[in-house]
Amino acid sequence: MNSSSINGKSESKVNGSASSAYVNGADQSAQPHPAETGSQSGGKLIVITAPLTEAIDHAGYFIQMALASLPVWMEFVIDKKYPTWRDVEFHEDGSAAYMPAGVRLLEKSLEQAFDRNDIAACYPDDLDKFIGPRTRVVAVSTHNPLGVTFAAGVYTSIFGSSKMPINSFYSRKAFQEIKENPYRDRFKVIVGGSGGWQIKQTDTYEELSVDCVVEGRSESADTLELFRKAIRGEDLPREIDVSHPTDRNAILAPDKRTTFGVVEMTTGCGRRCNFCVPDLNPQIDVPKETIMSAVRANVEGGNDQISLATEDMFIWGQVRTGTPFFFPNREALLDLYSDVVDTPGVRHHALSHSTLAPAVVDPVLIEKLSKKLLDKSPIKIPRVSTHPEGRALVSLIGLETGSVRMAKKVMPSKGVPFKIDYWPDVVLESLRIFNKHNWFPMLTLMVGNPGETDEDVKATIDLVYEMERRGLFAFLVPSIFTPLHDTRMEKQIGVTQTRDLSPLQWQLIMKCWKNNLRPGQYSWWGPTAWRLGSLFMWAYKLRRSNGKNFTWPLFMFASLLPEKLMEKMGKIHVGKPMKTLNRKQLLETLRTNYWKYLRPDTGDMPEGWTPPSPPQKEAAPAAAVQ
Numbered sequence: 001m002n003s004s005s006i007n008g009k010s011e012s013k014v015n016g017s018a019s020s021a022y023v024n025g026a027d028q029s030a031q032p033h034p035a036e037t038g039s040q041s042g043g044k045l046i047v048i049t050a051p052l053t054e055a056i057d058h059a060g061y062f063i064q065m066a067l068a069s070l071p072v073w074m075e076f077v078i079d080k081k082y083p084t085w086r087d088v089e090f091h092e093d094g095s096a097a098y099m100p101a102g103v104r105l106l107e108k109s110l111e112q113a114f115d116r117n118d119i120a121a122c123y124p125d126d127l128d129k130f131i132g133p134r135t136r137v138v139a140v141s142t143h144n145p146l147g148v149t150f151a152a153g154v155y156t157s158i159f160g161s162s163k164m165p166i167n168s169f170y171s172r173k174a175f176q177e178i179k180e181n182p183y184r185d186r187f188k189v190i191v192g193g194s195g196g197w198q199i200k201q202t203d204t205y206e207e208l209s210v211d212c213v214v215e216g217r218s219e220s221a222d223t224l225e226l227f228r229k230a231i232r233g234e235d236l237p238r239e240i241d242v243s244h245p246t247d248r249n250a251i252l253a254p255d256k257r258t259t260f261g262v263v264e265m266t267t268g269c270g271r272r273c274n275f276c277v278p279d280l281n282p283q284i285d286v287p288k289e290t291i292m293s294a295v296r297a298n299v300e301g302g303n304d305q306i307s308l309a310t311e312d313m314f315i316w317g318q319v320r321t322g323t324p325f326f327f328p329n330r331e332a333l334l335d336l337y338s339d340v341v342d343t344p345g346v347r348h349h350a351l352s353h354s355t356l357a358p359a360v361v362d363p364v365l366i367e368k369l370s371k372k373l374l375d376k377s378p379i380k381i382p383r384v385s386t387h388p389e390g391r392a393l394v395s396l397i398g399l400e401t402g403s404v405r406m407a408k409k410v411m412p413s414k415g416v417p418f419k420i421d422y423w424p425d426v427v428l429e430s431l432r433i434f435n436k437h438n439w440f441p442m443l444t445l446m447v448g449n450p451g452e453t454d455e456d457v458k459a460t461i462d463l464v465y466e467m468e469r470r471g472l473f474a475f476l477v478p479s480i481f482t483p484l485h486d487t488r489m490e491k492q493i494g495v496t497q498t499r500d501l502s503p504l505q506w507q508l509i510m511k512c513w514k515n516n517l518r519p520g521q522y523s524w525w526g527p528t529a530w531r532l533g534s535l536f537m538w539a540y541k542l543r544r545s546n547g548k549n550f551t552w553p554l555f556m557f558a559s560l561l562p563e564k565l566m567e568k569m570g571k572i573h574v575g576k577p578m579k580t581l582n583r584k585q586l587l588e589t590l591r592t593n594y595w596k597y598l599r600p601d602t603g604d605m606p607e608g609w610t611p612p613s614p615p616q617k618e619a620a621p622a623a624a625v626q
Contacts, residue, residue, distance in 0.1 A: 043132020045118035048139045051171040057259040072169040095120050101262040102141045104254030109218035124174035136231040141193040145171040179209035188230040216242030248284045253294035257301030263294040265308035273411040285319045299345035307350040314358040326416045327597040328358045330365045341376045348378040351395040359430040370437040384473045385438045392440045399443035402463030403456035425580040431472045445478040447505050457504040465575025476512035499547040510557035
């Protein structure tokens with residue numbers, strides 16, 4: 001692979017191979033690793049790492065999703081698609097050229113209290129080059145160490161295997177490297193990142209050789225004190241919650257290259273869904289100057305892609321402004337995104353998370369963002385996009401359910417400013433607006449929620465069929481309900497095993513994936529190959545591993561029989577046509593005190609709406625008028 005220049009001193013390495021040879025256009029197998037001298041001198045005081053599967057970014061935009069979802073026995077599929085995915089870049093001293101944003105943020109935080117020369121971030125295969133007798137802390141950032149997040153369990157089970165996705169395998173491999181290090185008795189292992197809760201819930205501290213799990217932000221003074229205690233050799237608590245900044249100016253920005261060019265844009269969301277952890281954080285939009293400094297640092301580090309990390313991109317510029325956050329600040333957003341994609345060296349920009357309702361509130365914003373961002377999108381879906389090169393904008397959005405009853409129970413504010421009673425209407429109208437401007441979101445759904453009935457599942461199936469009926473397209477990613485810690489639903493129990501899914505729940509999952517594959521089924525051989533492959537997998541393995549309720553949904557997925565025929569046989573539910581409100585009708589359902597925030601140029605105003613009066617200028621003081 002071609003290596004990017006990191007301050008002019010970057011090379012590439014094949015991680016996981018028998019040799020640690022440099023890939024530099026010539027055989028350098030006899031050349032020692034550049035960090036060996038650092039190890040011989042005693043190692044770094046603080047070493048930070050992350051699983052290889054969470055650190056890479058060069059093998060494609062969707063690879064990390066595949067690594068988190070596919071079972072480890074299907075690693076050969078990734079190897080075939082991305083044969084060089086294990087190839088990574090590193091600096092001259094052997095440290096990692098890129099790392100997840102959380103690692104880089106921890107580095108930046110630690111540099112406020114410790115000498116940066118005492119800190120190193122490296123890939124797991126290079127830990128022995130940086131851990132030595134002087135090392136006192138090894139910090140690990142991980143998102144999914146045990147494979148129990150929303151998507152991982154359901155998809156590994158669908159493929160008929162154990163619930164260990166590829167990412168979990170590599171996470172465990174990293175922890176094993178640390179556990180077997182000859183200096184393990186001299187340093188503490190501290191785990192952070194969004195996956196720490198999995199270690200706490202499963203009590204795998206001893207198995208993974210973990211001393212402490214940290215929940216919270218690295219900017220916290222508590223985090224720095226924890227590292228000080230570890231360096232002093234003091235005992236650490238098994239788990240600790242540290243504070244989250246409440247001031248936007250307290251949010252730090254990494255000054256080194258991050259995986260996928262991730263730069264934090266906001267924290268929190270404000271919609272307070274009962275199942276969501278990130279929304280428990282304070283609602284903060286990071287200052288533009290902070291964001292841009294991290295963008296420039298990524299470019300200087302050799303990165304040509306940027307992704308602004310957020311729980312909802314549309315709240316940026318509207319937090320604590322006097323206008324409700326669910327009415328987007330069009331000018332602020334266009335200004336920020338324009339500066340990001342126009343930064344010299346930024347070749348690609350990928351969207352992060354967003355929500356549905358803002359598209360209904362301000363479709364002009366969607367149109368203008370499309371004109372600015374489409375040419376820089378790394379994602380191409382030529383069968384559905386009208387862009388000359390087939391480029392598409394794919395933001396991650398929580399759809400979760402099509403049942404109003406279930407939505408009221410688990411996410412009553414998801415559709416604000418619209419009442420949750422109109423959730424299916426908001427979904428369909430926003431998707432119409434998104435698709436019109438080449439946005440094809442990735443919509444997540446939760447299957448098997450606590451208290452979910454067949455009628456709730458049918459309502460969601462109806463919504464999926466209605467999308468298809470109206471020619472709308474989005475990637476639909478269903479997963480089994482996971483009770484996440486600290487949320488209002490952490491004690492509730494839904495479906496826990498794929499074998500426990502009902503026929504309707506299985507149908508919803510398989511119908512979603514049947515729709516997802518529509519853009520790739522246009523070749524003459526595609527549908528036939530898919531039918532035969534699905535039937536073979538069902539006969540070989542899946543009919544036993546996933547139970548009898550899986551059979552007819554699988555037949556529907558593979559189009560082995562017409563859906564109408566399967567419905568007449570009583571095997572599946574074919575979604576019923578839905579009558580929903582259009583944009584103008586939706587706006588008319590808003591509380592009248594919200595009308596003043598509507599933009600006149602978006603049209604479809606409610607009956608009786610009048611443009612807000614422009615602010616009155618204050619009269620000049622009498623003494624000044626002379």
